Each structure stands twice: as structure tokens, then as C-alpha cells.
Amino acid sequence: MARAPAVPAVPEEPSLALPRSFWKTFAREHWDKGPVxxxxxxxxxxxxxxxxxxALVDVGDxxxxxxxxxPLRFYVEGPAKEGEAPEVFNLFSLGRYLPTAQDGTLDVYxxxxxxQLEGRRFGIVLSNTQSHHWNHWLQMRSFLTGFHEALGVPLGGADSALFLGNYQHTPFGLHKDDLHVFYxxxxxxxxxxxxxxxLLASRPEVARHxxxxxxxxxxxxxLRDAEDTRQVMAQASFLEGGAGDFMYWPSSYWHRSEPTQGLTIAASLGVNFRAPMFLDMAPAHEWPGRLRHTELPRGGKWKVPAPVRTALGRRGQRNSLRAAERELTEGWVRFLSNGALDGPPPEARELPPLTEADWVRASPERPIITVPLTEGQVVVAANGRTSNLRVPNGVRGRIERLVKELNSGKPQQVGALEERFFHRLAPRAFKRAAFQALLQDLARWRAVQRCEPGKKR
Incomplete structure (x- = not known):
């Protein structure tokens, strides 16, 4: 009999979590006060x-x-006239300029x-970097856990933007964001x-808008000319960091990167407390600006936080409004199951179908959640993705028990999970194909991973 292929050990997950003492000091001494x-x-x-x-190979593919x-911008500096800063052009046809797996390494790329650029300086700016690399999503999400505990969960979301290049200054110039930035x-x-x-708020181009x-x-x-630049730069303060360091500055600070030697790679994690982006299409309404960190999904029976439920419940009872409420609720579930990051991690690619003999395990730190909706629907969510199922009440309870078993973090055999789920269930109540598709979804979302067999029950 052929031996089954070995299941690779689940690697240690990268974490940028900082101790509670750091975040207490940060909240007291640095938050919204100045660059550090x-x-x-x-x-x-x-x-x-x-x-x-x-991550860039994923973008290129x-x-x-x-x-x-x-959400990608590619900048190239044009030839500079004597005594003037070079013009910066935004390229729009990017296929030949983005990396491929054949490049092999960043240096080769x-x-x-x-x-290709004949030595001209360049800059690549990518938003939602966490949606293009699993490790990067884990790093940014783990970093935010302490922030959430100290300062609350910012419902404007959090997005990691990549800056890569040998450009002299920020390609889009001296500016301020609507974000608090960790860099x-x-x-x-x-x-x-x-x-x-x-310092710069009274300038005509700022005051006008x-x-x-x-x-x-x-x-x-x-910046109008060399003299204007000299006067503005004379009022600046500066910070300089190397690989492994990070900076913070509030949304109230103007900023610009300054020339350094060679290639630089940095990622900015921006947060704000406005309403989530997915509410842009919703009717004007008052939404909570932040939540407590304990209101993010945890183990056990999680519910959509009370401030969100209250805001949703004020929207009326007509059928059209109930449908919109279900859609918005699912949006909140995706957002909060993603740790209030703007984009989910990339799905696992080329994933072979789960078999009855496979063993899987979920992470209790990132629980799978279920949320009942009206009209017999239940949302199953993990890592910013959802599946909306229409099921009888009895089946909903079975889905909740399945999720509870997975959230224990213990290895579970797929065949045994399926057997327990369908024990004494009427054949037409729920299809086995739907059960298998749900588990495959969870694997594709990286909410469960194949693992070594656990102890037999």
C-alpha cells in the first residue's frame, strides 16, 4: 500500500505584537502628539x-x-533641468515593469x-499590501492587537501601504493624510x-481647500520654487530609521521622505476612526467611531457589537431595508473578523480538495464565527471572508457546533467532522456537498490548515 504523503508541520506564525507596557506608554506619551x-x-x-x-509577484500575476x-502606483523620475527637481511621471502600462516569479529575488528584479528604466529613479506604491501576502497580513494584524487594547478599534480600518524605490522624495510630494501612520x-x-x-495651514493652496x-x-x-523649498525645509524636523525600526506620526503632521542612498523598502500602516469604507454606499447614518478590543471576534458565541446592532436596528422594518441590513451586517462581520484591516489576506492557491482522511486545525486566536441573519440565513466568516448559507434552524445549530469544534484549536479529522454533523439529520436538510464546500472555503481562507493527526477519540 502506498504511503500517504507527509503533512508539513505548520510553521510558526510571524508576530509583531508588542507588550502591553509599550502600548500604555505609547498611548500616554505619543498618541496624537508628534512624530517619534x-x-x-x-x-x-x-x-x-x-x-x-x-507580494509584488502576486500583484504582477x-x-x-x-x-x-x-491599488498600485508606479512613479518614474524624468530628466532634471539644471537647478530644478526632476518631474515625476506615473506609469499606467505596468505589465513589463512588475516582477515575475522568474525574477527569483528582489535584487534580480x-x-x-x-x-528597463535606463537608470532613472523610480517608486512603487501599493495599498492593501496585507491582501497580497499571508505573512504580511499576520504581521500587521498582530501589531494592531496591542493598539486595539490601548486605544480602541478604529472603524476607519487599517491598511498597509508599500513604498519601494530609490526615489529622492515622496513621489506625490509634501502632504498630510487623514491617517495616523506607523511606518x-x-x-x-x-x-x-x-x-x-x-506651520503650513495658511499657505494659499492649503487655505483654499x-x-x-x-x-x-x-x-x-x-513648493513653488527653490526659495520656497528652502524656507519650508528650514521649518522641518527630521527622523531617520533603518531596517527593523518603525516611526509613528499623527494625522495632523505634514511629511515628506528625504533623499537617502540606494533602495529603500517601507510599509506604512495607517489607521483612522471614521466610518468603515464599506459603508460608503449605505444611507447617511450615525455609526460608532470605534469599538472596544473585546468586541472583536473571540472564541465562544460572538455577536455583532451592540453599538453596531443599535445603528442597524434604527433603519426600519420594510423588506428592502431588511435586505440592506443583512448586507451591511455581513459587511461588518467581514470587517471585524479581519481584525478591522481593510483587506483580507490572499486566499491559499492551488489547494488540493480536503478528503475524509485529512486532519485540519483552526487558530483560536482568529476564530471562525457564525452570525444568524433573518429569513433563515447564517453567515460563516473568518479572516475577512464570508459564506452566506440558507439553512433550517436545526442545521444552524449543527453549523455552530462544527465551528465550536474547529475553534478549539485541536486537530480534527474531516471524515469524523462530517459524520458527526450528519448524524440523524434528515437527508434533504443539508447537502453533503455543501458541507464539504464550506470546509474547503475555510481552508482556502486559511481559517483551517492541514495538520498532523491528533489522538483518536
Whole structure:
């Protein structure tokens, strides 16, 4: 008899969680007060250049397969006139400039790119980096756990943006965001210039568009000439960090990257407390600005947080409104099961179908959750993805028990889970194919992973 292939050991997951003492000090001394550099706090698991390369390969593959609306910007500096800063152009046809798996390493890719660009400086800016690499999603989510406990869960979400290149200054210029920013230097060195809000708020190009809410709005500064640049830079403060360091600055600070030698890779994790992005299409309504960290999904029977349920319940009882309420509830479930990150991790690709003989295990730290909706629907969610099932009441209880078994973190055999689920269940109540599809969804979402067999019951 042929021996079954060995199941690879589940590798240690990368974590950027910092101790509670750090976050208590941060909340008291630094939050919303000014830029600060934190050198070398992570002895392990910091994002690596190779992980960034793999994320960009994922972006390149998706782009070449037709996903041309990816949140990606590619900048190239044009030839500079004497005494003037070079123009910066945004490239729109990117297929030949993005990496492929055949490049092999980031160094090889950058060498190829520099040949293609004939030595011109370049910058790549990618939003939702956490949606292109599993480790990066784990790193950013684990970093936020302490932030959530100290300062609450910002319902504007959190997004990791990648900055890679040898550009001299931030390609889109001196600006401020509507985000509080944590900035991780992954490779090379990064020097940042900062200005508090009031120093540049009276400039004509700012005052023309700014109002009393400028602190919470994105805005840019247009440097007119060399003398204007000299005067503005004379008012700046600076921080410089190397690989393994991270910076923080509030949304009230203008900033711009300054020249350093060679290639730099950094990831900015931005957070804000406005309403979630998925509510943009919802009717104008008051939504909670933040939640307590204990209101994020945990083990046991999790419910959509009370402030969210209250806001949803005020929307009326007509059928059309109930349908919208179900859709919005599912949006909240996706968002909160994702740790309040803006985008889910990439799905596991080329995943062979689970068999009855396979063993799987979930992570209790990232529980699978079930939320009942109206009209016999139940949402099963994990890691920012959902499956909406229409089931009889008796089957809903079985789904909840299945999820409870998985959330224990113990190895579970697929065939045994299926046998217990269908024990004494009427044949037409729920199809075995639907059960198998649900488990396959959970595996594809990385909510369960194949593992070594556990002890027989």
C-alpha cells in the first residue's frame, strides 16, 4: 500500500505584537502628539525584502491576468533641468515593469527594472499590501492587537501601504493624510521630514481647500520654487530609521521622505476612526467611531457589537431595508473578523480538495464565527471572508457546533467532522456537498490548515 504523503508541520506564525507596557506608554506619551522613532523593538518576524518581493509577484500575476484596477502606483523620475527637481511621471502600462516569479529575488528584479528604466529613479506604491501576502497580513494584524487594547478599534480600518524605490522624495510630494501612520522600515534607510499642521495651514493652496476639519483630511503642499523649498525645509524636523525600526506620526503632521542612498523598502500602516469604507454606499447614518478590543471576534458565541446592532436596528422594518441590513451586517462581520484591516489576506492557491482522511486545525486566536441573519440565513466568516448559507434552524445549530469544534484549536479529522454533523439529520436538510464546500472555503481562507493527526477519540 502506498504511503500517504507527509503533512508539513505548520510553521510558526510571524508576530509583531508588542507588550502591553509599550502600548500604555505609547498611548500616554505619543498618541496624537508628534512624530517619534522606535528603533529595533522586534527581535524576529519583521517583514523581509523577500516577503515584499513575493507580494509584488502576486500583484504582477494579478495585473497580467486582467486585474488592472489594483491599488498600485508606479512613479518614474524624468530628466532634471539644471537647478530644478526632476518631474515625476506615473506609469499606467505596468505589465513589463512588475516582477515575475522568474525574477527569483528582489535584487534580480530591481536590476532588471533599472535596466528597463535606463537608470532613472523610480517608486512603487501599493495599498492593501496585507491582501497580497499571508505573512504580511499576520504581521500587521498582530501589531494592531496591542493598539486595539490601548486605544480602541478604529472603524476607519487599517491598511498597509508599500513604498519601494530609490526615489529622492515622496513621489506625490509634501502632504498630510487623514491617517495616523506607523511606518516600518524594511530595507535601507528612510529619512522623513515633518511639519505640524499649523506651520503650513495658511499657505494659499492649503487655505483654499481647507476647513476646520483639516486635521482629519488629506491635503498637499505645492513648493513653488527653490526659495520656497528652502524656507519650508528650514521649518522641518527630521527622523531617520533603518531596517527593523518603525516611526509613528499623527494625522495632523505634514511629511515628506528625504533623499537617502540606494533602495529603500517601507510599509506604512495607517489607521483612522471614521466610518468603515464599506459603508460608503449605505444611507447617511450615525455609526460608532470605534469599538472596544473585546468586541472583536473571540472564541465562544460572538455577536455583532451592540453599538453596531443599535445603528442597524434604527433603519426600519420594510423588506428592502431588511435586505440592506443583512448586507451591511455581513459587511461588518467581514470587517471585524479581519481584525478591522481593510483587506483580507490572499486566499491559499492551488489547494488540493480536503478528503475524509485529512486532519485540519483552526487558530483560536482568529476564530471562525457564525452570525444568524433573518429569513433563515447564517453567515460563516473568518479572516475577512464570508459564506452566506440558507439553512433550517436545526442545521444552524449543527453549523455552530462544527465551528465550536474547529475553534478549539485541536486537530480534527474531516471524515469524523462530517459524520458527526450528519448524524440523524434528515437527508434533504443539508447537502453533503455543501458541507464539504464550506470546509474547503475555510481552508482556502486559511481559517483551517492541514495538520498532523491528533489522538483518536
Amino acid at each position: 522613532l522606535f528603533p529595533g523593538l522586534f527581535p524576529a518576524h519583521f517583514p523581509t525584502p523577500h516577503e515584499i518581493f513575493e 494579478r495585473y497580467r491576468h486582467g486585474e488592472v484596477t489594483l 530591481v536590476e532588471r527594472l533599472e535596466r 516600518f522600515v524594511i530595507h535601507g534607510r528612510r529619512r522623513m521630514a515633518y511639519w505640524p499642521l499649523e 481647507a476647513g476646520p476639519d483639516l486635521k482629519d483630511r488629506p491635503c498637499g503642499v505645492l
